[in-house]
Amino acid sequence: MAEKNLTLQLDFHSGFPIYTQIVNQIQSQLANGILKPGDQLPTVRALASELRVNFNTVARAYRILDEARIISTQQGRGTYIIEIPPPEVTEKLRQDSLSELTKRYVGEAFRLGFSEREVSQMVKDTLKSWKDAKQVKDEE
Amino acid sequence: MAEKNLTLQLDFHSGFPIYTQIVNQIQSQLANGILKPGDQLPTVRALASELRVNFNTVARAYRILDEARIISTQQGRGTYIIEIPPPEVTEKLRQDSLSELTKRYVGEAFRLGFSEREVSQMVKDTLKSWKDAKQVKDEE
DNA sequence: CTACAATACATACAATGATACAATTAGTAC
DNA sequence: GTACTAATTGTATCATTGTATGTATTGTAG
The missing domain is CATH 1.10.10.10 (Winged helix-like DNA-binding domain superfamily/Winged helix DNA-binding domain)
Structure with missing residues (x-):
């Protein structure tokens, strides 16, 4: 192969x-x-x-x-x-996958000793800066 | 050692x-x-x-x-x-590490097609349920 | 013809991989 | 202990791969 x-x-x-x-x-x-x-x-x-x-x-x-x-x-x-070709996922599967992903993230953050407040704030900031960055180079 | x-x-x-x-x-x-x-x-x-x-x-x-x-x-x-890590950068390292972890999470979520709103909401929910539920599982 | 958009190409760059090398350590024989 | 050899470790250099940015060409509307 x-x-x-x-x-x-x-x-x-x-x-x-x-x-x-x-x-x-x-x-x-x-x-x-x-x-x-x-x-x-x-x-x-x-x-x-x-x-x-x-x-x-x-x-x-x-x-x-x-x-x-x-x-x-x-x-x-x-x-x-790609290993897992995106089939037509149902909305439930979609939400489940995000839930799993988020649980892994939050779990890891807590394992590393971060507080709920820190995590919440960092997500907020990251989402914001991500959106800002996208607007610059997005033209679709 | x-x-x-x-x-x-x-x-x-x-x-x-x-x-x-x-x-x-x-x-x-x-x-x-x-x-x-x-x-x-x-x-x-x-x-x-x-x-x-x-x-x-x-x-x-x-x-x-x-x-x-x-x-x-x-x-x-x-x-x-290194034996003596400069103390003044410890907090910065901590913040950087959370930032990096969050960027990976947000990037993956967006890559899977989730919206900013969905991500934000899911984090909120996950943090809440995490606090409510006592962690029965041991450290991994 | 001119203006514009889309397409294909040219060039420089960034990230990763392959290979040969230098420094150190660990044996081993004497 | 010394001298030698081999193994292990990081280093240096270049090749390979995809990315970013700009340029030339082509087709089309006005």
């Missing part, structure tokens, strides 16, 4: 952007079981070389897939199909 | 560099007494093996901590928590 050859077929005259074609075909191959969770995708440069396009174009496709939680790109390491 | 197992939790798709996560978590554990002055940290290779990362990544984290006068790295000997 080292390296998938990822035979993609690009059509340069179809009118569809290359990065879109890459995105769609990877999604398709995942849906059809050609790609499986945990599989490592070619590096942006390797795939770009094979497809005869600029590696930034591949990187753009990977970035879209990453934001869609389909793959996980890790600088300096590589790109992988 | 004191050989710490150093249970660190890395998140490879959090967006935060691995070496930064290592730095922050060691700071955190020192600030909260899990690590103590004089303690020997795992070798760069041992910790790297446990975390499934390259040992240079651990070395980079150690180097940063060394430059911050938090640990002492000695070629051929090992790395140790």
